[in-house]
Amino acid sequence: MSDSPNWSALRKDFPILDQQVHGQPLIYFDNAATSQKPRAVIDALVHYYEHDNANVHRGIHELSNRATTAYEAARARAAKFINARSADEIVFTRGTTEGINLVANSWGTKNLKSGDVILLTEMEHHSNLVPWQLLAQRTGAKLAYLPVNGDEALLDMSKLDSLLTRQVKIFAMVHISNSMGTVNPVAELCERARKLGITTLVDAAQSAGHMPVDVQAIGCDFLAFSGHKICGPTGIGVLHGRQELLDAMPPYQGGGEMILTVEYHKTEFKKAPHRFEAGTPDISGPIGLHAAMDYLDAIGRENIFRHDQELATCAYEKLAALKNIRLFGPHSPLTPPGRGTESGRAGVVSFLLADVHAHDVVTLADQAGVALRGGHHCTQPLMRRLGVESTARASFYFYNTKAEVDRFVEVVKEIQKFFAQ
Numbered sequence: 001m002s003d004s005p006n007w008s009a010l011r012k013d014f015p016i017l018d019q020q021v022h023g024q025p026l027i028y029f030d031n032a033a034t035s036q037k038p039r040a041v042i043d044a045l046v047h048y049y050e051h052d053n054a055n056v057h058r059g060i061h062e063l064s065n066r067a068t069t070a071y072e073a074a075r076a077r078a079a080k081f082i083n084a085r086s087a088d089e090i091v092f093t094r095g096t097t098e099g100i101n102l103v104a105n106s107w108g109t110k111n112l113k114s115g116d117v118i119l120l121t122e123m124e125h126h127s128n129l130v131p132w133q134l135l136a137q138r139t140g141a142k143l144a145y146l147p148v149n150g151d152e153a154l155l156d157m158s159k160l161d162s163l164l165t166r167q168v169k170i171f172a173m174v175h176i177s178n179s180m181g182t183v184n185p186v187a188e189l190c191e192r193a194r195k196l197g198i199t200t201l202v203d204a205a206q207s208a209g210h211m212p213v214d215v216q217a218i219g220c221d222f223l224a225f226s227g228h229k230i231c232g233p234t235g236i237g238v239l240h241g242r243q244e245l246l247d248a249m250p251p252y253q254g255g256g257e258m259i260l261t262v263e264y265h266k267t268e269f270k271k272a273p274h275r276f277e278a279g280t281p282d283i284s285g286p287i288g289l290h291a292a293m294d295y296l297d298a299i300g301r302e303n304i305f306r307h308d309q310e311l312a313t314c315a316y317e318k319l320a321a322l323k324n325i326r327l328f329g330p331h332s333p334l335t336p337p338g339r340g341t342e343s344g345r346a347g348v349v350s351f352l353l354a355d356v357h358a359h360d361v362v363t364l365a366d367q368a369g370v371a372l373r374g375g376h377h378c379t380q381p382l383m384r385r386l387g388v389e390s391t392a393r394a395s396f397y398f399y400n401t402k403a404e405v406d407r408f409v410e411v412v413k414e415i416q417k418f419f420a421q
């Protein structure tokens with residue numbers, strides 16, 4: 001596709017967007033929770049089930065060969081999507097959460113001991129926090145957190161040196177915060193960790209489908225993302241791990257597909273990544289994900305990032321002009337996506353109206369056809385740190401329009417008026 005995509009033509013690829021909710025045109029601004037699916041992805045799933053459905057890696061018949069070829073082609077496509085060195089660095093998971101749990105259980109249990117430190121940031125999603133807490137409880141390791149600077153939710157980089165000690169064994173960080181919209185300088189964070197021999201993991205749930213993500217440029221050891229947030233199906237995700245690390249890690253789950261030979265008292269396992277994919281995998285998931293990755297890269301993720309940001313900036317500035325509103329996240333957008341050493345705002349705007357609960361904002365917005373998200377966004381510790389219970393959040397994607405942002409701001413004003421009565 002050209003440098004400037006035809007956004008309104010692309011929007012037509014999403015049949016779900018063409019509907020009314022409570023008698024109003026749907027405005028879907030809950031993209032950080034999950035994205036909508038283009039016709040190309042839906043068609044790939046239907047085609048697979050209508051023509052090629054069979055189990056993978058075990059049959060010698062035609063359908064099984066087709067299913068296996070499509071499954072492994074999706075792995076190679078995922079490697080290209082994030083510039084991994086090879087398809088062997090790609091493990092299919094259920095999503096970001098399972099990818100992080102896999103690393104915490106397999107790599108973590110093998111490599112951590114009492115007194116070691118797991119470094120996180122204060123803005124982590126529960127899925128990049130709870131697995132590490134469980135690991136800390138099992139091993140006696142401790143957790144430490146790189147702080148945020150307040151409502152602007154930028155990482156306080158001045159604290160990094162004192163936190164990156166020799167005791168730190170892994171530094172796990174979110175690329176784009178789902179609740180604040182902060183883009184973190186992950187390449188810089190990984191570089192600083194690498195110099196001290198610290199293993200790194202990047203939670204790319206919010207970035208993989210919204211900006212170019214290159215694991216070699218970021219320099220991380222592990223990176224996880226979810227298919228459903230990048231126009232793919234639910235139930236499929238990708239864990240990238242550096243080959244040497246994956247090869248040295250014990251299995252995460254046992255069962256069929258991940259073995260070479262099994263005897264009654266011992267088993268020889270396949271090499272990575274198959275060692276980590278026990279049982280019949282989600283087969284249609286990678287096939288749908290393959291179509292989603294092709295679709296996004298035909299648009300260009302730099303273009304998507306720019307479009308997300310234009311909408312978020314428009315929303316942020318219009319909301320900032322209102323009275324009695326508290327806005328969260330970086331004041332400035334990050335344009336262009338950068339090399340992983342800069343911070344700034346992505347396509348997410350989080351806010352609170354004075355004296356109005358975020359759930360009331362979301363409920364009233366829904367009546368006007370606008371789908372927002374209200375709550376702690378699976379970042380309860382961050383909410384507590386900022387002294388709030390919840391926020392309302394609008395999160396954008398390339399099929400959203402400026403007209404939708406204008407309507408959303410009007411709806412927020414109407415909600416303010418309603419509660420001022």
Ligand SMILES: Cc1ncc(COP(=O)(O)O)c(C=O)c1O
Nearest residue numbers: 095096097125127178203205226
């Ligand atoms: C930043 C971040 N990390 C991790 C996750 C977990 O993703 P999933 O529920 O797809 O495993 C999410 C989901 O919202 C997220 O936003």
